[in-house]
Amino acid sequence: MNTKRVGARTVILKDPPSILSYANIGGKLEGKGPMAQCFDELSEDSFFGEKTWEKGESAMQQRVVEHALSKANLTPEDLDFIFAGDLLNQCIGSSFGLRDFNIPFYGLYGACSTMGESLSLAAMAIDGGFASKAAAVTSSHFCTAERQYRMPVPYGNQRTPTAQWTATAAGCCILGREGQGPFVTHITCGKIVDKGVCDVNNMGAAMAPAAYDTLSAFFKDTKTVPSDYDLILTGDLGELGHSIVQDFFAKDGVNMKKNYLDCGMLLYDLEKQDMHAGASGCGCSASLLCGYLLPGLRAGKWRRIVLAPTGALLSPTSSFQGESIPGICHAVCISSEK
Amino acid sequence: MNTKRVGARTVILKDPPSILSYANIGGKLEGKGPMAQCFDELSEDSFFGEKTWEKGESAMQQRVVEHALSKANLTPEDLDFIFAGDLLNQCIGSSFGLRDFNIPFYGLYGACSTMGESLSLAAMAIDGGFASKAAAVTSSHFCTAERQYRMPVPYGNQRTPTAQWTATAAGCCILGREGQGPFVTHITCGKIVDKGVCDVNNMGAAMAPAAYDTLSAFFKDTKTVPSDYDLILTGDLGELGHSIVQDFFAKDGVNMKKNYLDCGMLLYDLEKQDMHAGASGCGCSASLLCGYLLPGLRAGKWRRIVLAPTGALLSPTSSFQGESIPGICHAVCISSEK
Numbered sequence: 001m002n003t004k005r006v007g008a009r010t011v012i013l014k015d016p017p018s019i020l021s022y023a024n025i026g027g028k029l030e031g032k033g034p035m036a037q038c039f040d041e042l043s044e045d046s047f048f049g050e051k052t053w054e055k056g057e058s059a060m061q062q063r064v065v066e067h068a069l070s071k072a073n074l075t076p077e078d079l080d081f082i083f084a085g086d087l088l089n090q091c092i093g094s095s096f097g098l099r100d101f102n103i104p105f106y107g108l109y110g111a112c113s114t115m116g117e118s119l120s121l122a123a124m125a126i127d128g129g130f131a132s133k134a135a136a137v138t139s140s141h142f143c144t145a146e147r148q149y150r151m152p153v154p155y156g157n158q159r160t161p162t163a164q165w166t167a168t169a170a171g172c173c174i175l176g177r178e179g180q181g182p183f184v185t186h187i188t189c190g191k192i193v194d195k196g197v198c199d200v201n202n203m204g205a206a207m208a209p210a211a212y213d214t215l216s217a218f219f220k221d222t223k224t225v226p227s228d229y230d231l232i233l234t235g236d237l238g239e240l241g242h243s244i245v246q247d248f249f250a251k252d253g254v255n256m257k258k259n260y261l262d263c264g265m266l267l268y269d270l271e272k273q274d275m276h277a278g279a280s281g282c283g284c285s286a287s288l289l290c291g292y293l294l295p296g297l298r299a300g301k302w303r304r305i306v307l308a309p310t311g312a313l314l315s316p317t318s319s320f321q322g323e324s325i326p327g328i329c330h331a332v333c334i335s336s337e338k
Numbered sequence: 339m340n341t342k343r344v345g346a347r348t349v350i351l352k353d354p355p356s357i358l359s360y361a362n363i364g365g366k367l368e369g370k371g372p373m374a375q376c377f378d379e380l381s382e383d384s385f386f387g388e389k390t391w392e393k394g395e396s397a398m399q400q401r402v403v404e405h406a407l408s409k410a411n412l413t414p415e416d417l418d419f420i421f422a423g424d425l426l427n428q429c430i431g432s433s434f435g436l437r438d439f440n441i442p443f444y445g446l447y448g449a450c451s452t453m454g455e456s457l458s459l460a461a462m463a464i465d466g467g468f469a470s471k472a473a474a475v476t477s478s479h480f481c482t483a484e485r486q487y488r489m490p491v492p493y494g495n496q497r498t499p500t501a502q503w504t505a506t507a508a509g510c511c512i513l514g515r516e517g518q519g520p521f522v523t524h525i526t527c528g529k530i531v532d533k534g535v536c537d538v539n540n541m542g543a544a545m546a547p548a549a550y551d552t553l554s555a556f557f558k559d560t561k562t563v564p565s566d567y568d569l570i571l572t573g574d575l576g577e578l579g580h581s582i583v584q585d586f587f588a589k590d591g592v593n594m595k596k597n598y599l600d601c602g603m604l605l606y607d608l609e610k611q612d613m614h615a616g617a618s619g620c621g622c623s624a625s626l627l628c629g630y631l632l633p634g635l636r637a638g639k640w641r642r643i644v645l646a647p648t649g650a651l652l653s654p655t656s657s658f659q660g661e662s663i664p665g666i667c668h669a670v671c672i673s674s675e676k
Contacts, residue, residue, distance in 0.1 A: 004467040005418070009442055011468045052659050080343070081527060088653065089427040091447045095530055095651035099664045104347055104527035106455055107651070109429045109447040117444055121459065128466020129342040130349045189419060189442035192433055313433035313445070315426065321390050326437045
């Protein structure tokens, strides 16, 4: 019946949509890290020219979509759908950032896994015949996230060693039915996985079980092993979460030491920039996808990669009410060939 | 190219997915309104057996999915995807309510339009060949919404005449490739429409332009007129928003007086229950879809309807920062025949 599925959970795109264009944007600290050269735009101003950080985050989404459209010589009217979300309450980064484009809009909430979710849904919309072109967008902002989830930034509270740093970054991919690639070939939708971790300063540990769950399902469904891929990247588990995922796979006898990285370990120089366990936020995996992975695939650096953005589905309210932290991970296989 | 599109914005489902099962759940006031007989479960306890309202809202989502699965003799393993969202910050109603099902999960944020969005994406996932069965779920809760968007409930603040009452209700539809209907035949994705309304106590006026935009596109794309449908229903515009939509269409020479209603005007007895402009919340259109519209379609009361849930994409933060209120409306055409 489901000719477009393999195994229990993985979707196979019969006519893999092509990523036509991609763009990203980052803030000051992203411009001081090892990925500085990978950004289309870097802003020294954490307000991005606006009066509040929230409006600044919306400006990032607006500008990153403009960059991606411009690089592909497209106009907003060329897009059949835009799939977008962010971390802000009621996802206002997306709704205000994208309101002027007049593009049919599906709002998403996948916490920091949003780029995986938006890419998945955009790819299915195209392969399903419902769209010719669709965009996937997300953003995060250190200052909006800090004051929403933790403390107002000027308070200057101390951070635990397992804490991560929310990236001030956004990414946008435009997918189309025709194109030279890279191509989205497989999608594994995440399940909500909650192993009872309650420490809101240790998101890596909370999300690692979801990453393991989705990646295991992906390998099983596609009858592949990690060494079949040039690179496997989780979204923002940081150093600790990354090592937990390796441990989980090691127990299954699967070696993930060779080609498994985490975007949260790549965006900043963790030691020099004092970033503790690493980067986090929707913008972390989104900006690396659009500034590092996709250009690398186009340049022939890699042939086939798995990107598995991870998200922690908590809110301050759920934590105050004593709840643990559910995680989710949406995996997408991207290849330079169909 | 896009064989599954008609006109500029509307998706046509070539093999319309069938709604296999539906369920809803409501609270005390929903049980005192004119739709009381339309609920699968009504709870006198606004906590739904939990210790907080937020956990109560999650319990509603869990129970409504259990009801819908049970009515179709399905288990969670039968569902390829679940599309869900709610109004709570970080959509915790869905992530905590659905975490124990182990169903591949795409989280959505469409404010009160979420049932339109989740139904649309579930239907496309099935018609696109990516799923055999998928669920669409959403919820809202008066007490969680009040304290998040407005004032703590015990404060007892006064309400303006244009204010609406967030429904304490949830709805779940299970869609499948095979089945006896009703069938989802067309989908029109909403655009973000912001006409500059800033009054957070007048959501009907803020969302009405989005409803008009989506419904106009739907009629234009499908080359139909309102009288081609037995019923056209917006989500939660209330009395004022409903009359604004009628006025907009009247200016185009289109008569919407005959068969156009709004779910927000149906859920409660507006006068006796002192509900001001009407009901609102994701659960308003979702519970009426699952307890009133779908049973009516099955019973032959209507043959073809358009459901157009509406959402206001604001947050308290965006309003405090002086922003206007963007609206969105996702329309779905549901027919008792393929």
